[in-house]
Amino acid sequence: MASSPNRRGVSWLRKELPGLVSNGTITAETARALERHYETSASGSRNFGFALLAIVGSALVAAGVVLLVAHNWDEFSRPLRSVIAFLPLVSAQLLSAFVLRCRYKSKAWCESAAIFNVAGIGTAISLVSQTYQIHGSLAQFVVVWLLLSLPLVYLMRTTLGAIAYLAGAIWWLFLREGWARSADPLLFWFLLALVVPFFGMLFRRDRSSHETTGLAIVLAAAAAIALGFTAAYTKTNLGVLAFAGFFAAIYICGIEFFPPRHPERLHPLALLGAVAIGAMTIVLTFEEIWLLARDATRPDSLRQMIGVLIELSFPIAALALAAWSFARRKMQFSVLAAAFPLVVGIGWLIAIQCHTRSDEGTQAPCATTASILLNVYALGLGVELIARGMRAGSPARANFGLLIIAGLGLARFFDSDLSFVARAIGFIVIGLGFLLTNLFLFKRRRSA
């Protein structure tokens, strides 16, 4: 699918068309076809602008309604307040029914009606709670609100609604602490799973659209936050492995399933995955990270087991994806970046060898070995990315590889006992590497 055209470019092209027709470069029919094509694109862009304004307007009105509710109308009788509680919801539902019947093709109508409806649900539950002094935690309220709002995402095909739903689910994650003793983050994964089919629909319709990209990034961010909570809940020290698998899976998915808009650039999802892998690699080169938490336990309940399975599913998925691409001989990603969960898994197995002795002092040899492994990996990853960047003539990729090596150098600058001379030489070599690689790449570009 073509990206939205540059308006200046289109206006220039329009001015050129009569000249091109008169000098015989293109036929009058072609000129008319071009005019028609860009007219449609321009109207599409206007529609998007209208949708955006409608969304902002509806969101403001909805926020106003919620604030009015927060005012607490104590002056009215209970029955009257109950009727008032349902008014915004029922009117939003009537609007939604009208949109589904008559304005289903308009994005602006669908998004606005969905926002009103979501606000209506929150308003009704809040007002009834206030009126009847009904108690419950905010976390419970948010879950009910989310579940009642979710069908609107599918019915109205609202991507913004899906993003808001995910934001609500993350909000629940932070609220759940005070809910009850047994509160665990597993419900989040259920809530996340409920919106995945919608993402699948969007992906099938147009995987390169801004909407799909936006929702993919929000889904990934939400899952990353929840993974942190899940790792904290299971207390099994598997967090590093889970995150390594998660970032590798995001990176591979970004490259394999989302075509970049520009051949030299990575899709934003792949870019985020790559940056996360680079940053996490540097973090894992520190020895202290591998001193595993001593209060870690074996999962002793079914819910903790489910948490562990969720954690392990990401490295397994990442490796399966990499193997699948390898089998198809269509591998476009960095082999070492895809192998990140495998390397972290080996590091984890090394670190866990000393963990059973439950004393931090005895953990040190294993932690050192694991961190050396990650240092070697970081160096290898940096070199591979530089090589890939140079082969593809991509300064960004090569510089990212250099950045990883520089990060590694900087990390060791702080925690190693190397002499100042050795450190200085290290930095000079990295600096020269930056200069020479860029010089080579830009020269090659110019000659091309």
Added chain:
Amino acid sequence: MKKLRLVVFAFVALAQISVPAAMIWQRQRTLREGRVWKLRTAPVDPVDALRGRYLTLRFAAEDFARSEPMPIAPKAYVTLRNEADGFAVVDQISADRIGGDNVVQVERFGFFDNKAHVYFNFDEFWVTEANALAAEKAYANYSTRENQDTYVTVRIRDGDAAIEELYIAGQPLREFLRTQPAP
């Protein structure tokens, strides 16, 4: 397809309406049929950005003497009984679910030095935005050691507890604030 969408939406709309409607229906039953209990209180006033303002209530009955440790369970059930002064106190605590118009479910509880503490789940009292500050002040003034004259009436029906009214100096909160406005 359009028809199917509308039919599905009709069910969704019904579900959206039924949740607050069910809340009203259950609470109305409790307020109509539940047994009335009087509980002495103590004040706090946090702000809940989404749901207006409320007073957070603590009750004198939440602390009580007990000789044996509390049950080990995520939630428990306490039964109430009336003292000679007409105010309710905790009588028994049980980890097993029990029914009745004197039963309150508690999710958090503790035990130390032969004293037990539970948290009743009806711990919020909504007040108007304009009255919140005055209500808190009045509440604080009338629930000191020297001047203890605040309580709530709660209706309980088969474990469902609904706060009916907050009383300060013997008057419902709104009436009290009307007759004695904040300085």
